Amino acid sequence: MKFSRSVALLAWAVPALGSTYQVKETHFVPRGWNAVGSAPEDHRIELHFALKQSRFDELEKSLYDVSSPGHPRYRQHLSQEEVHELVKPTDETLGLVEEWLGSHGVDVHGLDYTPSKDWFTVTLPVDTVERLLNTKYSVYEHEDGTQLVRTPKWSLPEHLHDHIESIQPTTSFFRPRKEGRQFKIADELASFSANAIAEAQVENPTVDTVCNATAVTPLCLRTLYGTVDYTIQAHGKNKIAINNFLNETANHSDVNIFINTYRPEAKGFNFTTFIVNHGDDQQTPDTPEQLEDGKDIEANLDAETIIGISYPTKLYTYNTAGTPPWKPSAGSDSDTNEPYALWLKYVSSQSDDVLPQTISTSYGDEEQTVPRSYAHSVCKRFAALGARGVTVLFASGDSGVGSNGTCVSNDGRNRTQFIPEFPSSCPYVTSVGGTMDFKPEVVAFNERNGYVSGGGFSNHFERPHYQEKAVKGYVEGLDGLHDGLFNKHGRAYPDLAAQGRAFAVVWNGSVHAVDGTSAATPAAAGVITLVNDALVAAGKRPLGFLNPWLYAEAHKTFTDITSGSSFGCNTSGFPAQTGWDAVTGFGTFNFEELKDLALSK
Secondary structure, three states: OOOOOOOOEOOOOOOOOOOOEEEEEEOOOOOOEEEEEEOOOOOEEEEEEEEOOOOHHHHHHHHHHHHOOOOOOOOOOOOHHHHHHHHOOOHHHHHHHHHHHHHOOEOHHHOEEOOOOOEEEEEEEHHHHHHHHOOOOEEEEEOOOOEEEEOOEEEEEHHHOOOEEEEEOOOOOOOOEEOOEEEOOOOHHHHHHHOHHHHHOOOOOOHHHHOOOOOEOHHHHHHHHOOOOOOOOOOOOOEEEEEEOOOOOOOHHHHHHHHHHHOHHHOOOOOEEEEEOOOOOOOOOOOHHHHHHOOOHHHHHHHHHHHHHHOOOEEEEEEEOOOOOOOOOOOOEOOOOOHHHHHHHHHOOOOOOOOOOEEEEOEEEEHHHOOHHHHHHHHHHHHHHHHOOOEEEEEOOOEOOOOOOOOEOOOOOOOEOOOOEEOOOOOOOEEEEEEEOOOOOEEOEEOOOOEEOOOEEEEEEEOOHHHHHHHHHHHHHHOOOOOOOOOOOEEEEOOEEEEOOOEEEEEOOEEEEEEOHHHHHHHHHHHHHHHHHHHHHOOOOOOOOOHHHHHHOHHHHOEOOOOOEOOEOOEOOOEOOOOOEOOOEOOEOOHHHHHHHHHOO
């Protein structure tokens, strides 16, 4: 999809039509940000408009119908055209919005719409945007030097409030981060990796013989979760994808070294990259600055982990533009840093025969830095993917319930509270926590780099009905622990877990160990895509949105994790317990049992 970078402005402008302006949204400036000056008038902002979807209630009902075992429509996923019909705005919405934009001199013929027209982008100078939204933008600087052009509130003519859900960048100060942490360990990693090819050829592998906490390899994961003997049958039809943000891209050279070392039978395997909004796909050696920043460790981790488990399933990578820090200057285009909107705009345009059945994303934000309207708009677009039969997985975070010293509410009251993650807090995605060790697996953490598998309860989204029983029981079992620090009635996460510590990753030509739920998420995605492979090979539909089935019955096939906690915010955090818990969800995979259950439906 081609994205329009600008539209023509007419030489004249007339007052906005219809009604007086009323504030649409306010959002407190998060900690660490300070206004340092007015935004240059001719600085250009790429605005993302989310319009009200005309029949989202019907889409949501369809999503749950096709995702709930026992329903007559179970796995009868919607087509792209059917989803577009449900989410497209009404003619009234489109007419009123375009009339308003035209009254401010915007050429409405240059609006860059999604195929369903529920989302569009337009690039305009700050002074035009300030008139449109009756607001004032400033340059805000974070304590780490990152700069953004934002505003703490914006308004719309009153008659448009029910037609426009979100406009960004306005109040959004969120900063997507990679949920992965590299750490340096002793020479045993080098010696362990040197024996990897021999290990990869072990006959009748067991967890005891192929799993080592120093460096978790594909053979370990495949043995631990029971996929090692599965023969993939539908790799031409079944597809899996990863999202790369923040200028990350999977390096083909490093991936090939990884394959040759850890899955030599996959030698020559390649993946397809989709570039979104001029995203990065650098394949040349990193500069010293990029090496210092660890560029592409995350993307390599995701691609290598998935290939290690799901080869020869077709792999896509989506490389979406946008990364801080950014220095504003007159006449420059802003780094919108709104990656989910950009990516969703792109992927919603992909046809049913191209769209992957499983998508893994190892990035997240503090939920409180994401404006509620934007979070809900993005979450609805994830629901649309689920309705089309896509399993969307997100990492649950690497800071437990919140990093010590940062657990303060962003609502003007400066309350101490746990810090939930978005998009893991969206009820239409599957959130993945991290484990470590093998017999038994426990909650993942690493004191050396501050990593603790994340979990919690949303302040933006109510608890969905599919998790009511499991989560209510868990909250009651806490018996008042951490009361007042979290929203007992919010969407709880994660939903499940996978290994998330000391993954062997090839980066810059050599092996490194990486921790994080960003490792757990592609590992989980790899297992899920093998279940989909079995379904597709049997002539059945893929799993799609996983959670209703997971909470209803599939969790019975999982290995429960009952040791450890998501400590943080100077507390013990949420404990792992029998059954579902807010640190490992329902636990980790037993592939054979999960596959057989899926095939029985």
